[in-house]
Amino acid sequence: MASLLFLLLIIKTSAAENDDFFFYNGFSSEDLLLDGIAGIAPNGLLILTNTSKYMQSHAFHKRVIRFKNASDGRLNSFSTCFAFAIVSEYSDVGGHGLALVISPTRGRTGAFPVQFLGLFNSSNNGNSSNHAVAVELDTLSNVEFEDINNNHVGVDINGLRSVAAAPASYFLGENEGYDNLTLLSGKPMMVWVEYDGQDMKLNVTICPINVPKPSIPLISLSLNLSLIIYDTMYIGFSSSSGSIKTSHYVLGWSFKLNGQARRLNLITLPSLPAPIRRKSKAVHDKLYILAVVLMLVTAMGIAYVVAKRIIYAEVVEEWEVEFQHQRLSYKDLYKATKGFGKDELLGIGGFGRVYKGKLTMSTTTEIAVKRISRDLSKEMREIVSEIVSIGQLRHPNLVQLLGYCRRKGELLLVYEFMSNGSLDKFIFDDTGKKKLNWAHRFQIIKGVASALFYLHEEWEKVVIHRDIKSSNILLDDGFNAKVGDFGISRLYDHGSDPNTTNVIGTIGYIAPELSKNGRITTSTDVYAFGVFLLEVACGRRPILQEASSDVLNLVDWVSKNWKRGIILESRDVKLGNDFKSEEIELVLRLGLLCSHPLHNLRPSMRQVVQILTADGAQQLQVFMTEQEENLYGSGRICDLSAATYTSPQQSESSKLFMNS
Template structure:
């Protein structure tokens, strides 16, 4: 609670909740105003790189009218400059956010808020509405709030911001056991870079006027993609991890900043656990930052000795197990590479050396690694909603159109980072729906970098080993074995069509004309009937223009000629309606293409396979090539 700043009439009540305005025990509760905010700065954007954070906040609250027939005025979640304070005389319809002076000169304001308004003022559409406010008490977007104010029911709200789409969305529910599936009750497109500074304050505000009610916050969490990166390098200390979690009442013990600090000495009885001929990996991996080395004992304890009951799935080179790190109260997923698998060992090395250096909100975070007892173990953040394919094909949860749209844009954002924004180009080589994980808010996170390769930005395709998964492989990869940014874009296009159509890229059960997803959708496109391929599970509840954009972009990405395919930057521009749709041939093109211009190094590889198979990894000695094989 020490990390919460209380202003005005806000106070902490005896039952460990926050009261934002006066309650009936205080006597008169009219013309009351109060704020409760986190008293440390929250980074909204990186001024150096210009990158804006994605964030999600979830809170439960009660607005209690005490059975009165007239009540007011409401509660709001706000983001403002850190120096922002509760304005004087901001009671009533101003909700504790503005006063007469700031309302009359909105150009001076820098604040974004989501209001849960309970009183119909002259600028409001009605009483009981949810509104998104930008620099003004007058909402830029509203929706009627079907509230349960009189009986004081508990509401749950999720507010999310996607910096790629610039979409601020709100989801509100009174369900007893609420589940957030990425849906929204209200949304508005706003570039927060133009409104708010780099560092901000986040919190709640509420007010009463002539009419009154009680405003109570019961729980709160806030998560942002811009994490503070602390790089602590000491000989016998592995790392310092920092996590921000805010919560109180029924969801946690107290309100404030939770510091998860873990110290780990080298060894701890592990000296004889490792593989003698793999000790070189320790030195290589420790050069990176972020992920840390775990002991084998830690991971067997975290996974209950790799209990089959906690198995999350089975990959090509081993199983994935759910685990729990008690020292940091963190859920993890542990990938256990099959013993004796040379290809698994190769992928393990590739994954640690590549993904440990990458930082992006749409990439699965590697937490740590371990090679001991003849095994290779990778530790990831746990993705509570599993992989995309389980929802599209497994009937786990029917994904709504807004969620599917968000997933496609999130995956595109991850590829833009890999292909163009990081210091080297990363070719993933295995983009598919089963490698796209979904976090608690159904944000897409690309994982499984075991086949990924580093390539200098000016170079083209850089491997002659067939790698990937059939159905997602670009035709030139099957013919030549060469992987490139263009072949990644092809795989992305297949996933776009999967998201839109809800079916796998190849389905032998379908009639002949529908077996191959890309060709089937392309033929419908040529007939002007592309929307007939849309997943029937959506029951026509989708934006037709946006859906058509996604499907046409998917076909564009899947053009047999890699030279005609778009860059991932072009993809994002079209999906965001910032560029027109391409004109594609009415018939599926014959797969005859020109080889990409390439400064090519040939490696000696002895076997091909479904996910690739090569000799032990080495780096090419060619001065122009930085590819790892």
């Protein structure tokens, strides 16, 4: 027996080190390159995700694979098979899945978890420059990727909108057809991914681990992978979790170039840990209804009322009595949005989904309902209190917050509906269907500035929005701008301290001082507004993930163009010649000023409004002169295009900026 185990170890090790094939019947720490929360159990089980929420992981074979023939550059055939299992805390819902991926790198830098499966992110999903091929085992249906259901196998090329997909099932035989599989069953399954380089055909097959490989694959499609796969690539696994605790396991894996991957030895595969599961929510509901039916056979009407109460159940605590006038019933919101149906979905953001609805009370009002599914229990009282206060805001350039509703683990915010949607869909539209000329953009900028001035100085309290960006600027029927989404806003009395150190916001708009002290101020809103100004004038996002280092950051890029005396070349090319150069230059310069890395050199929103609504160039000059005098008083001045201090004699660039 000892000799047999030693022989198996020799076979496994030598195979893993060969450039054409490898074979892992269980894993060791030397076999794979791991990142994220991936790990290997003592028995050799690869654990891609555990019970952590909103996380991702990668496990790649350490050695590069030469997928193309060195002599003629033709793509080789390849075959791989692996055993996996997915265990969720619930039997009918999990999150989100795992994928076998062929990638140019050992890992997927910059990828997002949750629905992105650790493969791509919101900016590079679908880009041909990814050169990635993946076979996904997906257990959630994502509308944005047009998933066919919440239990499917898909082939992905450079993005998560599958080029081919099928419900998880396997072929039994000619007379029996296909039998369904449940990816979330917690039972081990086998997957084969095979590519014929000559016929250019990709086959994907799946079945229970103890069943022979089916004779007909689940997915078979003609696909020229030579345009996607480089000469040498890495191969591995990627996985991510969401709001439901889910573990993704790989028990064994083999790979072969120009041949059939070796079948795994089922006897020596590592065992899975005993699953700890809660009963399905659907099962709870069915048992409850069944009990009612058995006990009260003749009381079907009562059972119907009970079921409706479950659907419309809300969370109401004693402290909410004082906020009743701002609270809306979940039943009304459910009916207004047609049960939060897919057809009413307006979009998906970082904190939840937004649905369109029609609220019928005394009159019919079009609304937008944002469902925030985050654990806010510890700070719920403070959040609701601030929501009620924000609902009292009245300004023509603010989206009206109509009220709120609470359910277990969920907060719903109800806003007035904006028919033209968010500004970013116009600024970044590459189809040419949604155009927004400079006159409209400049009017929108002034409207947003006016709203922020109102929030910072004109209302009875100071309101810091904390997430100013083009996607949170909504447009009404007349394309008037309204600042929306107050989900993470904070308010406090004038002259007091906001008393929060949570760094929340969107990357690219977060002021640099927040990463040091985490303290929010009105100046952090001004920073985000400055980035927003450049975003609108330049027609590009704050961060371009795939761009070169000299244009990666929008603020840095515009700053460099300003230094070179070509700041107008930063403008959005989609504007053509229909613009006022003095207005665009003013906005670009003001954007650089507001997004200055030193918070004390940024203007207030009062000063911004004065610059935008009066003689802009003159008002800007007045502000710059005041800043120059303040800085000269300390014996040095600050270059407003960088975060470095220089002496008065050395800072020609800062004098040029102040006098321009």
